[in-house]
Amino acid sequence: xxxxxxxxxxxxxxxxxxxxxxxxxxxxxxxxxxxxxxxxxxxxxxxxxxxxxxxxxxxxxxxxxxxxxxxxxxxxxxxxxxxxxxxxxxxxxxxxxxxxxxxxxxxxxxxxxxxxxxxxxxxxxxxxxxxxxxxxxxxxxxxxxxxxxxxxxxxxxxxxxxxxxxxxxxxxxxxxxxxxxxxxxxx
Amino acid sequence: xxxxxxxxxxxxxxxxxxxxxxxxxxxxxxxxxxxxxxxxxxxxxxxxxxxxxxxxxxxxxxxxxxxxxxxxxxxxxxxxxxxxxxxxxxxxxxxxxxxxxxxxxxxxxxxxxxxxxxxxxxxxxxxxxxxxxxxxxxxxxxxxxxxxxxxxxxxxxxxxxxxxxxxxxxxxxxxxxxxxxxxxxxxxxxxxxxxxxxxxxxxxxxxxxxxxxxxxxxxxxxxxxxxxxxxxxxxxxxxxxxxxxxxxxxxxxxxxxxxxxxxxxxxxxxxxxxxxxxxxxxxxxxxxxxxxxxxxxxxxxxxxxxxxxxxxxxxxxxxxxxxxxxxxxxxxxxxxxxxxxxxxxxxxxxxxxxxxxxxxxxxxxxxxxxxxxxxxxxxxxxxxxxxxxxxxxxxxxxxxxxxxxxxxxxxxxxxxxxxxxxxxxxxxxxxxxxxxxxxxxxxxxxxxxxxxxxxxxxxxxxxxxxxxxxxxxxxxxxxxxxxxxxxxxxxxxxxxxxxxxxxxxxxxxxxxxxxxxxxxxxxxxxxxxxxxxxxxxxxxxxxxxxxxxxxxxxxxxxxxxxxxxxxxxxxxxxxxxxxxxxxxxxxxxxxxxxxxxxxxxxx
Numbered sequence: 001x002x003x004x005x006x007x008x009x010x011x012x013x014x015x016x017x018x019x020x021x022x023x024x025x026x027x028x029x030x031x032x033x034x035x036x037x038x039x040x041x042x043x044x045x046x047x048x049x050x051x052x053x054x055x056x057x058x059x060x061x062x063x064x065x066x067x068x069x070x071x072x073x074x075x076x077x078x079x080x081x082x083x084x085x086x087x088x089x090x091x092x093x094x095x096x097x098x099x100x101x102x103x104x105x106x107x108x109x110x111x112x113x114x115x116x117x118x119x120x121x122x123x124x125x126x127x128x129x130x131x132x133x134x135x136x137x138x139x140x141x142x143x144x145x146x147x148x149x150x151x152x153x154x155x156x157x158x159x160x161x162x163x164x165x166x167x168x169x170x171x172x173x174x175x176x177x178x179x180x181x182x183x184x185x186x187x
Numbered sequence: 188x189x190x191x192x193x194x195x196x197x198x199x200x201x202x203x204x205x206x207x208x209x210x211x212x213x214x215x216x217x218x219x220x221x222x223x224x225x226x227x228x229x230x231x232x233x234x235x236x237x238x239x240x241x242x243x244x245x246x247x248x249x250x251x252x253x254x255x256x257x258x259x260x261x262x263x264x265x266x267x268x269x270x271x272x273x274x275x276x277x278x279x280x281x282x283x284x285x286x287x288x289x290x291x292x293x294x295x296x297x298x299x300x301x302x303x304x305x306x307x308x309x310x311x312x313x314x315x316x317x318x319x320x321x322x323x324x325x326x327x328x329x330x331x332x333x334x335x336x337x338x339x340x341x342x343x344x345x346x347x348x349x350x351x352x353x354x355x356x357x358x359x360x361x362x363x364x365x366x367x368x369x370x371x372x373x374x375x376x377x378x379x380x381x382x383x384x385x386x387x388x389x390x391x392x393x394x395x396x397x398x399x400x401x402x403x404x405x406x407x408x409x410x411x412x413x414x415x416x417x418x419x420x421x422x423x424x425x426x427x428x429x430x431x432x433x434x435x436x437x438x439x440x441x442x443x444x445x446x447x448x449x450x451x452x453x454x455x456x457x458x459x460x461x462x463x464x465x466x467x468x469x470x471x472x473x474x475x476x477x478x479x480x481x482x483x484x485x486x487x488x489x490x491x492x493x494x495x496x497x498x499x500x501x502x503x504x505x506x507x508x509x510x511x512x513x514x515x516x517x518x519x520x521x522x523x524x525x526x527x528x529x530x531x532x533x534x535x536x537x538x539x540x541x542x543x544x545x546x547x548x549x550x551x552x553x554x555x556x557x558x559x560x561x562x563x564x565x566x567x568x569x570x571x572x573x574x575x576x577x578x579x580x581x582x583x584x585x586x587x588x589x590x591x592x593x594x595x596x597x598x599x600x601x602x603x604x605x606x607x608x609x610x611x612x613x614x615x616x617x618x619x620x621x622x623x624x625x626x627x628x629x630x631x632x633x634x635x636x637x638x639x640x641x642x643x644x645x646x647x648x649x650x651x652x653x654x655x656x657x658x659x660x661x662x663x664x665x666x667x668x669x670x671x672x673x674x675x676x677x678x679x680x681x682x683x684x685x686x687x688x689x690x691x692x693x694x695x696x697x698x699x700x701x702x703x704x705x706x707x708x709x710x711x712x713x714x715x716x717x718x719x720x721x722x723x724x725x726x727x728x729x730x731x732x733x734x735x736x737x738x739x740x741x742x743x744x745x746x747x748x749x750x751x752x753x754x755x756x757x758x759x760x761x762x763x764x765x766x767x768x769x770x771x772x773x774x775x776x777x778x779x780x781x782x783x784x785x786x787x788x789x790x
């Protein structure tokens with residue numbers, strides 16, 4: 001499956017996962033950092049900017065939600081600023097300070113716009129039993145996977161399910177790719 | 188379908204709650220208000236921040252789904268622009284609306300706006316917030332449900348005087364509201380409480396109770412006392428006292444904390460720019476709420492991002508400690524004071540900058556002590572029992588965002604109980620309220636239902652007695668202003684929809700000229716009837732209000748003639764005071780001239 005085929009919901013979820021993993025898992029962050037360099041320029045960067053951004057509202061309809069989410073997380077929690085900056089040269093203390101800004105803002109934005117609940121109510125580390133016909137989208141089997149249900153195993157990650165998500169709506173003719181305008185102070 | 192609608196037209200935010208009238212037992216629901224939250228981003232939020240942003244021409248229209256060409260924005264985006272483009276943003280319009288020393292119909296806002304901004308008046312600003320609510324309501328319920336056609340209740344601070352109430356109605360009329368009713372915010376809070384409690388509220392408030400409503404919002408502090416009395420075997424609620432208009436609220440507290448943290452940052456060698464200073468206020472509010480909400484924390488970390496796109500290495504980091512919070516907020520704004528403590532007042536200097544008359548004393552508890560002291564006798568006419576040196580509430584209802592904090596509520600209750608016990612009374616109960624941010628809108632909607640007989644109505648009438656100053660005819664003495672006596676033109680507690688007869692004590696009005704009269708209000712003189720003349724009064728009994736004015740058209744009379752008139756007071760169904768001047772010798776039947784209450788004071 002090419003990354004272009006990932007559904008929006010999957011990407012949303014993955015973006016969140018990455019955000020926290022990058023923050024708290026230095027090895028994961030380093031690997032992702034490497035992967036980022038190895039990737040060809042993303043499609044968002046690829047097209048040469050048209051001289052006149054005429055009818056922008058129809059240009060990227062299928063990504064509107066993703067752009068709005070990025071704009072929201074940037075506005076509330078400076079997420080794009082954070083991810084775009086090379087953190088390798090900074091101390092953990094510096095990263096921690098910036099993470100407070102990002103965490104506080106993004107958490108507020110998430111709570112205001114989406115309701116998210118764990119897929120499994122049990123605590124991680126508890127034993128759970130999966131009956132036949134369990135939802136394979138919601139529960140991933142890992143480890144020594146074989147045989148027939150019911151399965152007994154240990155809950156390693158509770159999973160997350162987005163119950164509702166509501167993003168700001170676009171209104172007027174604005175370029176949706178601008179998730180944060182440049183700011184020029186006068187006077 | 189028709190609705191009962193309650194509109195909280197607040198200093199820092201507006202909210203609207205509605206309930207369908209045809210559904211028996213319907214409860215007020217908050218209508219989320221679509222608004223710009225960023226450039227070109229629309230979102231429906233429960234609160235509409237009371238901010239208005241005039242976009243520069245270069246920015247293009249502030250399009251909304253219902254208005255593609257709007258040149259200004261109202262709500263969250265406007266609030267956010269206040270931090271980076273303050274001269275183009277109107278804030279606290281409601282405080283300007285009640286500011287007696289400015290012309291509230293003149294384009295004065297935003298203060299200090301650049302030349303390309305067509306400034307607007309405080310009345311116009313309120314009108315635009317209401318316009319926005321009208322449009323948001325239509326966006327939700329369709330073009331057939333116009334908000335002005337509903338049963339609308341708009342709230343005002345209890346401390347708003349007759350002129351500020353009148354101007355609020357004027358703004359509403361301009362926004363298309365023909366039929367509306369005003370309700371005092373603390374009363375709305377009590378209605379919201381009865382709503383949240385259901386029928387059980389009657390077991391919590393019984394005859395003999397006096398409920399003190401303490402409403403500390405973002406910009407203002409408002410006190411009211413509501414007595415529960417028994418009349419003909421039934422419970423009645425009567426609003427017996429309201430406090431002064433105090434411009435003091437949560438915004439002051441966040442600002443005070445941000446000054447402290449800024450000082451800490453700067454003494455560590457950091458430079459805090461204007462943008463960061465604004466973010467710092469915001470960060471302080473969050474840290475304050477965290478510390479106030481969780482007594483086990485001894486500090487809350489604060490981080491303020493730089494303006495540029497680099498976060499790492501450029502983010503300012505500080506801590507708000509429990510000690511800071513206690514010193515600045517708890518001791519600064521809610522100090523333990525004695526019952527006879529009174530707020531410091533600022534001496535008025537002749538030359539003041541155009542600005543809001545913020546409270547000179549930041550201590551909410553001192554303002555509260557002053558209120559209870561002044562209103563010590565407020566319940567005597569109802570309860571038939573004498574108070575002490577203070578009004579003794581038996582229960583307290585908190586309202587406003589600041590009072591969400593348990594530790595601040597505890598401090599107020601502790602201080603209050605100490606005063607009352609010292610004065611020979613009993614400790615108060617706390618009425619556990621509903622959502623303090625939305626209570627006023629919900630309560631206002633509830634009041635619209637109550638007016639239709641679905642619940643117990645709080646009676647109250649005018650919160651003040653009003654007086655016209657009459658200059659005595661005495662020989663002039665150099666250097667001494669002629670003594671002024673005050674004639675009561677509207678007694679305390681005049682109810683909506685009633686008029687009073689004044690004895691024919693004559694006031695002379697000059698034909699063809701604007702005649703102004705000094706005007707006074709009293710929130711403590713309860714027994715003066717219409718026509719009572721006071722030769723003298725204690726300084727704290729009567730408060731001088733902006734002058735009132737009447738203009739007699741020459742129409743059939745000779746210019747310059749003095750025409751004797753008598754005043755006819757009336758409290759409208761809307762809840763505003765109306766004064767009319769009636770000539771003693773009318774040229775035609777029913778000749779009446781409107782007396783203008785809300786003119787700019789010459790002081």
